[in-house]
Amino acid sequence: MSKASIEASLGAALSLENVSVSFPIYHGGSRSLKKSLLFRGSGGQLATDANDRITVEALRHVSLQFEVGDRVALIGSNGAGKTTLLRVMAGVYEPVSGTARTRGRISPMFDISLGIDSEISGYDNIRLRGLILGLSPEEIEERMADIVEFTELGDYLDIPVRTYSSGMMTRLTFAVATCFEPEILLMDEWIMAGDAAFLSKAQHRVETFVEKASILVLASHSAEVLKRWCNKGVLMHKGEVRFEGELAQTLDAYAEVTSRDTV
Numbered sequence: 001m002s003k004a005s006i007e008a009s010l011g012a013a014l015s016l017e018n019v020s021v022s023f024p025i026y027h028g029g030s031r032s033l034k035k036s037l038l039f040r041g042s043g044g045q046l047a048t049d050a051n052d053r054i055t056v057e058a059l060r061h062v063s064l065q066f067e068v069g070d071r072v073a074l075i076g077s078n079g080a081g082k083t084t085l086l087r088v089m090a091g092v093y094e095p096v097s098g099t100a101r102t103r104g105r106i107s108p109m110f111d112i113s114l115g116i117d118s119e120i121s122g123y124d125n126i127r128l129r130g131l132i133l134g135l136s137p138e139e140i141e142e143r144m145a146d147i148v149e150f151t152e153l154g155d156y157l158d159i160p161v162r163t164y165s166s167g168m169m170t171r172l173t174f175a176v177a178t179c180f181e182p183e184i185l186l187m188d189e190w191i192m193a194g195d196a197a198f199l200s201k202a203q204h205r206v207e208t209f210v211e212k213a214s215i216l217v218l219a220s221h222s223a224e225v226l227k228r229w230c231n232k233g234v235l236m237h238k239g240e241v242r243f244e245g246e247l248a249q250t251l252d253a254y255a256e257v258t259s260r261d262t263v
């Protein structure tokens with residue numbers, strides 16, 4: 001049995017072990033400024049590294065395991081570490097320490113405009129994005145008609161995307177991102193962007209797309225959105241996993257954390 005077929009028979013999985021991520025934000029300069037930054041810091045998330053740089057500890061010792069059927073809500077206040085966690089899962093960030101392992105085809109549905117080249121045409125961007133997502137040129141051409149039809153961009157697809165309005169850009173990126181079936185789907189609230197007509201059209205496509213994924217991780221601030229899509233939750237707080245469990249319990253834990261923080 002080939003490695004690929006063994007992996008396919010095992011099903012999708014995602015596991016993080018003791019993952020930490022930090023960003024250097026300040027080097028040299030006044031000691032007193034550093035001191036006051038560290039003192040006021042974002043609830044203990046600021047630290048200094050071995051080179052005396054101030055760093056933001058965006059994730060600290062995060063361990064999580066997801067398997068087929070998990071529909072995970074990533075919950076937490078601004079700066080809690082949700083986006084950083086999604087980026088580690090997608091392989092965009094390497095952990096400073098710890099390990100992140102995934103099995104199965106991943107579709108990152110966040111930071112989506114990062115993969116768009118504004119100087120090339122809509123058609124070429126579709127091809128580029130398809131290749132980044134791991135499709136062969138033949139698979140991309142097979143899906144092209146469907147993508148083109150969904151975008152409703154017509155002749156605009158022949159010209160550079162820097163000429164597109166933001167709504168047109170949303171249509172293009174959305175159509176491309178949902179054109180193949182991922183096993184692990186990583187999303188944020190980006191999916192809610194767009195005009196009303198587009199959203200109602202997008203709704204059906206998102207539903208089918210999400211249902212087909214083996215694992216979903218969705219970061220959102222909206223309890224309504226999370227209740228609709230997810231069956232379990234992870235509460236992030238200041239870079240750490242504060243709670244993990246049933247969605248309703250996770251939302252309760254979040255309400256408790258936010259009420260305590262605002263007192």
Ligand SMILES: Nc1ncnc2c1ncn2[C@@H]1O[C@H](COP(=O)(O)OP(=O)(O)OP(=O)(O)O)[C@@H](O)[C@H]1O
Binds near residue numbers: 056
């Ligand atoms: N590139 C970066 N450079 C420096 N600090 C960063 C960077 N990216 C994230 N951070 C910091 O890491 C922490 C976690 O940020 P992250 O974007 O993961 O939070 P979040 O939970 O997604 O927040 P939000 O709900 O506001 O989007 C924050 O303190 C943030 O300022």
